[in-house]
Amino acid sequence: MFLIGATQKVQNELKRDIVLYEDYAENELNQWHVNLFKKGRYKCLIFIHDASLYTVVIPKVRKEHFKNIEQVFLQKLHENLISDRFSEDHINQIISMGDEIVFTKTRSRSVIGCIVDQMKMIEYGFESVKEFSPDETAEINQFINRTPYSPLYKSEGQPVKELMKYLSDF
Numbered sequence: 001m002f003l004i005g006a007t008q009k010v011q012n013e014l015k016r017d018i019v020l021y022e023d024y025a026e027n028e029l030n031q032w033h034v035n036l037f038k039k040g041r042y043k044c045l046i047f048i049h050d051a052s053l054y055t056v057v058i059p060k061v062r063k064e065h066f067k068n069i070e071q072v073f074l075q076k077l078h079e080n081l082i083s084d085r086f087s088e089d090h091i092n093q094i095i096s097m098g099d100e101i102v103f104t105k106t107r108s109r110s111v112i113g114c115i116v117d118q119m120k121m122i123e124y125g126f127e128s129v130k131e132f133s134p135d136e137t138a139e140i141n142q143f144i145n146r147t148p149y150s151p152l153y154k155s156e157g158q159p160v161k162e163l164m165k166y167l168s169d170f
Contacts, residue, residue: 001030001097001098001099001100001101001102002030002031002032002097002098002100002101002102003030003031003032003102003104004031004032004033004034004047004073004101004102004103004104005031005032005033005034005050005103005104005105005106005107005108005111006018006033006034006103006104006105006106007033007034007035007036007106007112009035009036010034010035010036010045010103011103011105013036013063013066014066014069014103015066016103018103018104018105019102019103019104020104028050028051028166029051029094029097029166029167030097031049031050031051032047032048032049032050033047033048033050033106033108033111033112033115034046034047034048034073035112035115035119036061037119037122039059039122039123039126039129039132040129040130042059042060042061042132043060043061043062044057044058044059044060044061044122044132045057045058045061045065045069045072045073046058046115046118046119046122047073047077048111048114048115048118049159049163050108050111051162051166052159052162052163052165052166053111053114053149053159053162054145054159054160054162054163055118055141055144055145055159056073056076056077056080056141057122057137057140057141057144058072058073058076059132059137060132069101070098070101073098073101074095074098074101077094077095077098078091078095079138080141080145081094081095083138083141083142084142084145084160086163086164086167090164090167090168093167094163094167114149117149118144121143121144121147122140122144125143126139126140126143144159145158145159145160146158146159146160147159
């Protein structure tokens with residue numbers, strides 16, 4: 001099960017009940033956060049894994065995507081993991097956790113701060129991106145997941161390496 005802390009912007013778009021985090025907290029491998037932002041004329045979702053800061057950016061989000069947000073997220077996560085050269089075992093391991101997805105309120109100001117940093121990186125680092133082609137989206141995701149973050153300074157430092165480590169230890 002994935003436990004996803006949704007910001008108020010996302011909660012407003014989801015139009016569904018949000019459960020209490022405390023009722024579902026299991027382990028740090030299944031915990032994510034999601035935020036909604038605009039890049040140019042497009043709405044985008046940004047999912048971030050709480051422990052590793054591994055990120056999945058989903059551009060060109062429309063209302064119908066919120067109706068099946070679980071499938072949209074799992075599909076894009078799968079594409080990202082393949083693009084980042086995760087092993088098939090690791091991909092299956094993490095995707096199988098998404099058999100159920102529960103949305104809660106946000107619970108980590110530190111993770112929200114990282115999301116804000118990543119949104120700024122996308123805004124200023126990819127100013128030329130206007131249409132979000134699949135190649136541009138893959139480039140954005142790979143760049144973000146290979147950028148070292150100070151909350152990870154005691155370990156690998158890069159979200160892609162951190163997630164690999166978590167999956168290997170799990």
